[in-house]
Amino acid sequence: MEVQGGGELENASKHEAEAEYHSHDFEWEDLKAKVEADPAFSYHLSPFPGHATTATTSPLPPSSSEAWRSFHRHHASGKFFKERRYLLKEFPELLNSKVCAKILEVGCGNGSTAVSILRSSESVTVFACDCSKDTLEKANEIISSTKGIDIKDRFHPFLMDVSKETFPDWLFCKACQSSLGKAAELLLDPSHHKIRKEHLVFLRENQCCVGGMDFITMIFTLSAIPFDIMPTTIEQCVSVLKPGGLILFRDYGLYDMTMLRFLPHQRVGFREYVRSDGTFSYFFSLDTVRELVHTAGLIELELEYCCINSVNRKNGKKMQRVWVHGKFQKPTS
């Protein structure tokens, strides 16, 4: 069985688009019972040899971000771009957000999520990071040429490996974080705030940072990051979120058909797999997501499986897709 990162991502996008207007075709508990009773799937269930099943002790896999950079170099056509229009239905607060809302899209890829958000309102600003320069350039190109979106000063892609680096100070500097999001009227001090020249464009005179994010979107990004690094990645995101701000989350769910297609040798951890192109994919249970967000001090507003029946147009095979949908809030105090 071939598990191609690219093909799988492309198919996933198609089916997500199809899942636009419904999210509960079957009960996740029924799928769980079926999978757990089937000996052919038993290797997916066993503890990973030598690895813990919690997010603290397993060794770091070889650079997954390098595999993503290579993935984007080899798929430079932008063919994996598919506007995620359904997101605005899943997360209506993006549509109803206050004027001038600031949104950070983590792991933006070719801009599939960013473009829908930018389209939703002319007053939102989207900051978007990825570990691949190629995909950021592609995202900029796609978004700049998308009809109906004026991105002047509204789309700010920046290069960052969230598994290794911390978010830049110009997003939400320490002084403003500790003053509960009220931008401190500090004088611009590039040496102190490590503001690079290209970032000054976002900032008004005498402004030390953009003042934090109202929303952070993590759409099929956390699963692409090694499990060990997830707690620090979420912690990082929380640090640049304003008090009361939301993390909007969608990702692969436990027993999704793409998980069951992975072969035993592709397991690199408990519920964690490596594709043939070296990119990683983790499959979340609700309990795992709950533990990760609670540890990061977030309040759970919504958390559920989306279970969709879809049909592969090429071979007519039925596929049971499982995604996790979540909405989490940073406490106001």
Ligand SMILES: C[S@@+](CC[C@H](N)C(=O)[O-])C[C@H]1O[C@@H](n2cnc3c(N)ncnc32)[C@H](O)[C@@H]1O
């Ligand atoms: C499945 S894609 C999701 C793209 C986008 N969020 C969307 O809605 O289509 C995962 C993205 O995460 C990025 N990524 C993976 N590891 C990363 C890391 N350590 N730091 C930043 N981005 C990363 C990849 O380059 C890729 O673009």
